[in-house]
Amino acid sequence: MEQVLSFISENIRFIYLLILMVFLGIEVISHVPSVLHTPLMSGANAIHGVVIVGAIIVMGRAEPDNYLALTLGFISVILGTLNVVGGFVVTDRMLEMFKKKKK
Amino acid sequence: MEKYIVDIIYLIGSVSFILGLKMLSHPDTARRGNLYAAAGMILAILGTIFLEPGIGNLIWIFGGIVIGTVVGWIAAKRVKMTAMPQMVSLFNGMGGACAAVISIVEYTKHDFSHGGAALVAIIMAGLIIGTVSFTGSMIAFGKLNGNIGDKVFPGQKFINLVILLAAVGLATYLSMQPVADNMLLYVVLGIAVLYGVMFVMPIGGADMPVVISLLNSFTGVAAAFAGFVYNNQVMLTGGILVGSAGTILTILMCKAMNRSLFNVIAGAFGTAGGAVGGDKQQGTVKEISASDAAVLLAYSKKVFIVPGYGLAVAQAQHTCHELEKLLEEKGVEVKYAIHPVAGRMPGHMNVLLAEADVPYDKLLEMEDANGEMPNTDVSIIIGANDVVNPAARHDQSSPIYGMPILDVDKSANVIIMKRSMAAGYAGIDNELFYYPNNRMLFGDAKASLQKLVTEVKAL
Structure with a gap:
């Protein structure tokens, strides 16, 4: 206790x-209006990609002979980057369409 | 000195996430909000690489970032608008897997001689939540892509509960141990993998957006746990922010469909089968030919187009816009009535029609559209079903009873473009098909629209 x-x-x-x-x-x-639910979800999805910071710390602090940490760290950096880059680019593409509408 | 700067960078990053999320919830600022959040993210990443103490292996870090950027960028740029929901699910899964992998490494590196049961418990929580988010997202991806069907078997809820309790119980046991037990760690991992699959498996395909949004907030929580392990503020704020905002967003999405979150997770709606309320409304179904439909449309004063998932599947948004322009040239007032959950995700139709350059002011939200329905000559429904089923208004036995719908039946004429008489996602018959003011135009949405375009041109 x-x-x-x-x-x-x-x-x-x-x-x-x-x-x-x-x-x-x-x-x-x-x-938030319901029209923006999808882009907002996608944007939030990109923001939790901040887990990449943890991946970089794992990779960056792995000792050169700790192959498990090195391998997993490398994988996690790739995964985290996918989340960040993919997330923001997809969101931008969705929102690009919204902007076009206003011409 | 460097340590102070990195703290300030994390502070700026956190503020940019909050601002970005805030701006994302208004149509005018949404795009800039996304860019602000992205800029904050880049700043946080660079700060971590160059200013966090003790960061080595820079080649590997940049190698991973380059691979992830190239693959993620290409995938996100190439994906079709209709496949966006799957893509979001996939990227969400990547984040979950990332958090899970971090947890594994931290567990194997944990210094047990100094105790720290609470820290191990947090690592475990990150592992389980991250893994569930990963496998759950993969199943959701498969379902939206059409690779995986719904699987329901008796006692499923009970078994799921047992699996979840097993994972939590083992994780608690591991946290109490004075030494590392890698074997048991992988058992927990395996159980979490299984739970993610079992959790999403019974939920109907139509509910996937809600599930993805929920898994999205899971990943946020997993990221926050990882942030706690590293005492890292930007991960904490970003993670918790997404965790709470994602949960609220999930609830808002459920509300738009007039359902409770529990109801969605229990999988009661999407998989209930088609037996409900099916044989009450019988009558004759009238067909209409494309040429008759064209005449009806061209000589109307006011037409509403009601798009649904069928339009998205057939990729018919451009043809639809063409028809709309042709009718406008003939002096017909054409507007779109958008149900908040038409398609596979809220906002799906707006995105799709925007892609075809349909002007913003032509898209009416449900309340506004319903106000104009009684003065409308023709409502033309393209691949939508449950969102126009009048049973939602009056049939208490219907599973969609109480869901707000578009009152298309109040317009003078209704044309339903549909491939067959098949039921929609809710698995129920649509009584609108039998209404006296309704006519069916059978066929693929794109093919039918093209026929209509040709016929209207010929008039």
């Missing part, structure tokens, strides 16, 4: 961040 409490106390800043971010996420998109 004390372990759990001390964990909460040690990470209290994260927990604040977590709670504020949850409310912010809800607030930011709660008035």
